[in-house]
Amino acid sequence: MKTIKLLATTVVLLFSGVNMMNSQTTGLQVMQKVYDLPSGKDTQAELTMTLINKQGEKRVRQLKQYIADEGSVEKKIMYFTAPADVKGTSFMNWSYSSAKDDDQWIYLPALKRTKRISSGSKGDYFMGSDFTYDDLGERHPDEDTHKLLREETVDGKPCFVVESTPKAKGHMYSKTITWVLKDTYIGLKREFYDPNAKLLKTLTIKNFKKISGVWVILDTEMKNVQKNHSTTISLANVKINQGVPASKFTERSMTMGQ
Amino acid sequence: MRQPYYFILIGVLFSVMLTAQENKPVFSGFVRNYTGILTKDMDQFSILQNTFNLNVEYRGHKTGFKVNPYVYQYFDKNIDFGLREAYMDFYSDKLDLRVGKQQIIWGKAEGVFITDVISPKDLSEFLLRDFEEIRTGVTSVKLNYHSGNHTIEGVWVPAFTPTLMPETGSIWAPKLSFPINPTWDYSTANKNLTVANSEAFLRYSLMSSAFDLELVGGTFLYDDPAMHLTKQIDPVTRQLTSLTVRPDYHRTNMAGGSFSVPVGDLVIRGEGAFYDGRYFQTVSPTAADATIEKNFVHYMAGLDYTLGGVKLSTQFIQERVLDYEVGMNNDEVETTMTFLAKKDFFRERLWLELFAYVGLNNEDALIRPKVSYSVADGVDLQLGANLFTGNTGRFGQYDDNDMLFMKLKYSF
Known part of the structure; x- marks a missing residue:
């Protein structure tokens, strides 16, 4: 299934220490380790997304995000706080461990109405950023064919380098290449290639930190190398396993904006 | 201006706001210029309006309130001041x-x-x-x-x-x-x-x-x-x-x-x-005062779909008078459809939108193309048109009112 890990978890990569693999390590094993890393029962964070164009001009979006893992379903709700023209908008996503499509709703304060929206467009860019909904999600290893290309160091840190090719035809990326830290299994860098096998985007993790026992990515950058624009995402006030009530993921909560 | 007691209510609510113990009140709103001209006479404004809309919201743990005063200023009539909302919440x-x-x-x-x-x-x-x-x-x-x-x-x-x-x-x-x-x-x-x-x-x-x-x-x-x-x-x-x-x-x-x-x-x-x-209007001679009471149903079926990044939506709407009688001004069944297509460009900086009501009974329509450009965060420029087709019906009656418009809106 495709769990859309919107933002925060996005870049999510919340990874604990894992034993080193032996020389028989395969690409699938590496990516399965990445996928299996725990992300906590619930997460709260304030998120700042900065869109930077090729002239260096910045547009900033800010939101609060709550995520809870309820077993077979992972629920997220986001409250937009800036800029002013989207303030008060909220977005909720329920993602299932089964093959069921995600459920998504949006509340627009001008309409004063919660509207169900289609979750089919995972290739769409989120809020005009360089991240698609799919980029922000947690892609199951079974959806791709993985190949361990090599081992190399990035900034002096040893990494596995894994190439992942989608099994399904028509995917927006022909392949991705991921640099995974050998000690923590954090994905440190990822390259995305377009359908013509040309490099399209590069994802780079800038800062990560252990919070309440799990690794959290705090700063990340996605750069579109073909169009020369980028998006950074920064998390602040991150709280893990502090308890997010079920009532947070309701129409009432979307309407109230908290 | 109208209803000066609004000012008293605003004063009371602001007093509550100032004594609030928990969160701070939040101010938001917009300032907007809306200028439209009629296409049949490009020398004539259909609207020239300046708007100030303020939302003051406070949300505490158990209580809250919102006040939404607005001011519309026109070139050809008195200023319009009012309260769209003014309420208190208890949770x-x-x-x-x-x-x-x-x-x-x-x-x-x-x-x-x-x-x-x-x-x-x-x-x-x-x-x-x-x-x-x-x-x-x-x-x-x-x-x-x-x-x-x-x-x-x-x-x-x-x-x-x-x-x-x-x-x-x-x-x-x-x-x-x-x-x-x-x-x-x-x-x-x-x-x-x-x-x-x-x-x-x-x-x-x-x-x-x-x-x-x-x-x-x-x-x-x-x-x-x-x-x-x-x-x-x-x-x-x-x-x-x-x-x-x-x-x-x-x-x-x-x-x-x-x-x-x-x-x-x-x-x-x-x-x-x-x-x-x-109640409906009728010309039936049996209706003493030209009205008649009938039961009525109103229903809609709609589809939303995204194709190639274009958000598409359509609705089929019918209004049906039950036990219909000859002479009623309304049709027994009136059918309307709506269509929406919307797509963004340049990372949600530019939006193209086309929305239309189409009346099937009178073959009339209201077609609303619009371009929105985000000049900066919170600042939007809209250029659009409201085009009426047909001669009669809900939309066709305004066939002379085709207009081009511009809206410049600053949200805060």
Whole structure:
């Protein structure tokens, strides 16, 4: 299934220490380790997304995000706080461990109405950023064919380098290449290639930190190398396993904006 | 300006705000210039309006309030100041109580009012106002009971507020045809503030993975007036000598519901309502005052879909008069469709949008192309057109009102 890990978890990569693999390590094993890393029962964070164009001009979006893992379903709700023209908008996503499509709703304060929206467009860019909904999600290893290309160091840190090719035809990326830290299994860098096998985007993790026992990515950058624009995402006030009530993921909560 | 007691209410609410112990009040709103010209005479403005809209909201742990004053300034008429909303909130684990002037929006239809009957419409610019401005607030008490994703909502509206119609002489005033110049009698148009004239509504709503559902009911005074005619006929010449028009608002009962359900990449929406008794105009000689009461149903089926990054939406809407009689001004069945296509460019900096109402009975339409450009965060420039086609019908009657417009909006 495709769990859309919107933002925060996005870049999510919340990874604990894992034993080193032996020389028989395969690409699938590496990516399965990445996928299996725990992300906590619930997460709260304030998120700042900065869109930077090729002239260096910045547009900033800010939101609060709550995520809870309820077993077979992972629920997220986001409250937009800036800029002013989207303030008060909220977005909720329920993602299932089964093959069921995600459920998504949006509340627009001008309409004063919660509207169900289609979750089919995972290739769409989120809020005009360089991240698609799919980029922000947690892609199951079974959806791709993985190949361990090599081992190399990035900034002096040893990494596995894994190439992942989608099994399904028509995917927006022909392949991705991921640099995974050998000690923590954090994905440190990822390259995305377009359908013509040309490099399209590069994802780079800038800062990560252990919070309440799990690794959290705090700063990340996605750069579109073909169009020369980028998006950074920064998390602040991150709280893990502090308890997010079920009532947070309701129409009432979307309407109230908290 | 009107209703100066609003200032007193604002003062009281600000006092509450200043003594609030928990969160800070939040100020937001917008300033907007809206300029339109008629295409039939490019020298004539259809609208030249400046708007200031302020939202002051406070939300504490157990209480909150919101005040939404607005000012419309025009080039050709008096400044219009009012309160779109002014209410207080009281929260508990399961119950929310909201008291005061508020907008209450029900249903799943977009741009169409089927079960969405609590907040009266502001039709002073026909259907052209932005969504948050086309519904007026209504003084009411709203109580919500929540249990998970189930909600029961009860609304009591003590004072009747009718649809706000265009002023006499406005280009949006609906065309009324009388054989002679009538005398207007407003003796029954102003409803007394009595419990008997109050309105009550009930809604059950569910948000679930499989579908969203609303079931609604209400007893209320219908917001649009019935025009009761009294004719004086000369007994000798049999000519009509005088005509009196008496607008009146009549009670009706409504039951209905709406749903939305995801099916693959589609979202299917539906909404319907049965009205137990609504007044219609008729020329039937058996109707003494040119009105007749009939039951009425109003329903919609809609689809939302995204294709190649273009958000598409369409709705099929029908209004059906039950036990229809010849002579009624309305058609027995009136069918309307809506279409929406919307796409963004340059990372949500530029939006192209096309929205259209199409009336199938009269082959008329309102077509609304629009380009929006985000000049900076919170600053939007819109260029668009409102194009009416046809000669008769809900949209065709405004065929002379085709307009081009520009809106510059600063949100804060």
